[in-house]
Amino acid sequence: MIELPDRTEPRVGLQSRGNRHHLGSTRSQNDFRSRSPSSALSIPSSTTSFSGSDKRSVLRPFPMSHGTTTLGFIFQGGVIAAADTRASAGGLVACPAVHKITPLHSHLVVTSSGSGADCMLWERILAREIRLYQLRHKRRLSIRGTAKLLSFMLQSTRITQTGSTDYGPKLIYVCSDGARLQGDVFSVGSGSPYAYGVLDRDLKWNLSVPEAVSLAREAVFRATHRDAYSGNNVDLFHITAQGWHQRKREDLKEEYYRKIEEIRHTNESG
Amino acid sequence: MEYLIGIQGPDFVLVAADNVAASSIIQMKHDYDKMFKLSEKILLLCVGEAGDTVQFAEYIQKNVQLYKMRNGYELSPSAAANFTRKNLADYLRSRTPYHVNLLLAGYDDADGPGLFYMDHLSSLAKAPFAAHGYGAYLTLSILDRYYKKLNTLSSSFQLNRRFILNLPSFSVRVIDKNGIQELQKVTVGAAK
Numbered sequence: 001m002i003e004l005p006d007r008t009e010p011r012v013g014l015q016s017r018g019n020r021h022h023l024g025s026t027r028s029q030n031d032f033r034s035r036s037p038s039s040a041l042s043i044p045s046s047t048t049s050f051s052g053s054d055k056r057s058v059l060r061p062f063p064m065s066h067g068t069t070t071l072g073f074i075f076q077g078g079v080i081a082a083a084d085t086r087a088s089a090g091g092l093v094a095c096p097a098v099h100k101i102t103p104l105h106s107h108l109v110v111t112s113s114g115s116g117a118d119c120m121l122w123e124r125i126l127a128r129e130i131r132l133y134q135l136r137h138k139r140r141l142s143i144r145g146t147a148k149l150l151s152f153m154l155q156s157t158r159i160t161q162t163g164s165t166d167y168g169p170k171l172i173y174v175c176s177d178g179a180r181l182q183g184d185v186f187s188v189g190s191g192s193p194y195a196y197g198v199l200d201r202d203l204k205w206n207l208s209v210p211e212a213v214s215l216a217r218e219a220v221f222r223a224t225h226r227d228a229y230s231g232n233n234v235d236l237f238h239i240t241a242q243g244w245h246q247r248k249r250e251d252l253k254e255e256y257y258r259k260i261e262e263i264r265h266t267n268e269s270g
Numbered sequence: 271m272e273y274l275i276g277i278q279g280p281d282f283v284l285v286a287a288d289n290v291a292a293s294s295i296i297q298m299k300h301d302y303d304k305m306f307k308l309s310e311k312i313l314l315l316c317v318g319e320a321g322d323t324v325q326f327a328e329y330i331q332k333n334v335q336l337y338k339m340r341n342g343y344e345l346s347p348s349a350a351a352n353f354t355r356k357n358l359a360d361y362l363r364s365r366t367p368y369h370v371n372l373l374l375a376g377y378d379d380a381d382g383p384g385l386f387y388m389d390h391l392s393s394l395a396k397a398p399f400a401a402h403g404y405g406a407y408l409t410l411s412i413l414d415r416y417y418k419k420l421n422t423l424s425s426s427f428q429l430n431r432r433f434i435l436n437l438p439s440f441s442v443r444v445i446d447k448n449g450i451q452e453l454q455k456v457t458v459g460a461a462k
Contacts, residue, residue, distance in 0.1 A: 151321070173298065178321010181291055183299050193296060 067229015069191030069220055070100055070111040072171050073199060074184045077209045078240035079169045082216040083111050084191070084224050085233040085249070096232040097249075104130065106243040108143065113189045114176065126150050144182065147172040151180045169239070191223030191230040198222050213238065213247065221255050272317035273403035273437060274304070276373045277413070278385040282446040283375040285385075286456065287315050288403075288437040300438055308334040309344045310449050311377040314354070317402055318370035318390060326368045330354050347376025351386035351394060358392035371402045377445045405437075 070083035083100035086093055101111045104127050112119035129149060133141045141149070151174050173181045173188070185203060187195040198219040207215065217234055224231040234255075236247040276285045291302035306314040306327040312334070316327040333353070338344045345353065351374045361367050372388040387393075387400035399413045442453040 175293070175320060177319065178325055179291070179293070180321075180324060181299050181302065186298065196296060 067191070067227065068100060068113040068189030069187070069195050069223035069227060069230040070113055070189050071187035071192070071195045071199060071216060071219055072111060072185070073203055073212075073216070074169045074171050075203070075207045075212050076205055077207070077212060078238060079171060080212050080216045081109050081111050081237040081239070082220050083235050084220055084230040084252075085235060086224075086229065086231045087116055088229045093232075099235065101235050101237050101246075103237075103244055104146075105140070107239060107241075108146065109237050109239060109244055111188070122150065122154070125153065129153075143170040143172060147174050147180050147182075150174050151178060154178070187219070187223075189223075189230065191220075191227035194223035194226045195219040209238065217250065217255070221252050224252055225256070271404040272304070273401070273405040273440075274315045274317055274371070274373050275399075275401040275405070275409060276315070276375050276385045276387075277399045277417070278375075278383050278397075281383060282444050283377065283383045283385050284442065284444045285313060285315055285373060285375045286440045286442040287317070289439045289441055289455070290437055293320070303441060305441065305443060306331050307450060308350055308374075308376075309338065311445055311447075312345075312347050312350055313375045313443060313445060313450060314350075315373040315375070315402075316370055317372075318368070322368045322370050326357075326370050327372075330357065346378045346381070347374060347384045347386065348378065348381070348396070350374060350376065351384075351388070351396075355388055355392050355394040358388065358390070362390075362392050373400055373402065375445055377447055377449075379447070383445065 067086065067088040068084060070081070072079060072081040081101050085097050085100065087095040087098045098116065100113070101109055102123050103109045104123070108130075110123055110126070112123065126146065126149070130141045130146055154174075154176050171183060171186060173179070173183065173186045185199055187199065199215065202215050213236060216236055220230075220234045224234075231252060233249045233251050235249055238245050238247065272290070273288045274285070275287075276283060278284075285305065287304040289299075289301050289303070290297050291299040304315055304317060304323070306316060308314050308331050314327055314330060316323045330350075330353070334345050334350055354372065354374060358368060358370070358372075367390070369390045371390055374386040374388065375384070376386075377383050385397055385400060387395045387397050387402075389402075399410075399417055401409050401413075439455050439457040441455055444451050444453060
């Protein structure tokens, strides 16, 4: 992807919810909503969709891929985006090592959930559109503008371009049914309730960067432990005014065994 | 479930909406504002399907502002309400109806305060008080009993505080001849 010249204002973390009426898997797509029906924030949807009466949902001929846990939050050191790496198709782990977090430019990443194909498509379209915007207008589209663009593209009724001059870290949740929410912490996917539980407890504004990273990792780990459709590894991005930085992908199996060891150690010494 | 309420007084309209943006069982935001300012003295409160609310409300909002730019004066609340209803009705019989329930509250310098109730089937009714959501079942009967034509702002507000359901907080605004003012947020602990 073409690297865009750095802007002076730090803008980070556009999250969006993925498709909503998804029957198969839920891979949360932060940043973009996919247009085709799939569940963004729904509980694992291999058989039914929890997202209520989706009168627009389409009957799937086969279970689609992706259960997911993705999350993002803002703190004093910027924005953290974390996601698991499992793609599930019904009860099968279709791929244990997918990338659910994609950088769009040096200061913007998108996490995705819902139908993987749709997410990839919309990521690419959005990347193209914001690059075109930058070339035409000689400035980068703001995070909120990008979210609005995505939301309108997915709505497919009209496209609106917006610009905004606010700076700072941002986290926006976009969903295929049209919702756009800006906030400080979001988690999307089948594992999101578990992640919320961990995040809501320990999240504070003045966490240090290592603490925030370990909180994000812990939240994804706990979600993958309980949610069958999330698992394998955890991807973590940390975005600051200087741009995004990706941590090495960590295998959660190791984390699990490390935690077992810790517990055994405390039990033995305690 | 989302909740909206509006109460019209002799020279004001008091409106309140809950602050929750939820998705299935998770509360995504607890400080979400459901009121859209159409003009200096008109507020549109919008609940319903997730994407449709913002889309439709912003569409109406921009069109009302466009009218002002083109013609030099603002739409009256009644005109804005009818315009909104017409749009809802047009989309109702299209492939993509908007599933939104609305309350439009405004103060007209000529006609005084007005509260308009609209639902997703594009019905429109001017009413002295109205509510949307499951909470409406509880509150409309209370309003029927206790609403008096000459209620004052403080008693309206008191009535409002009693309508707390299981929703954590509500934003409250009042429209009068001076425009829109935001009153304090009502939270669960405040109700007595």
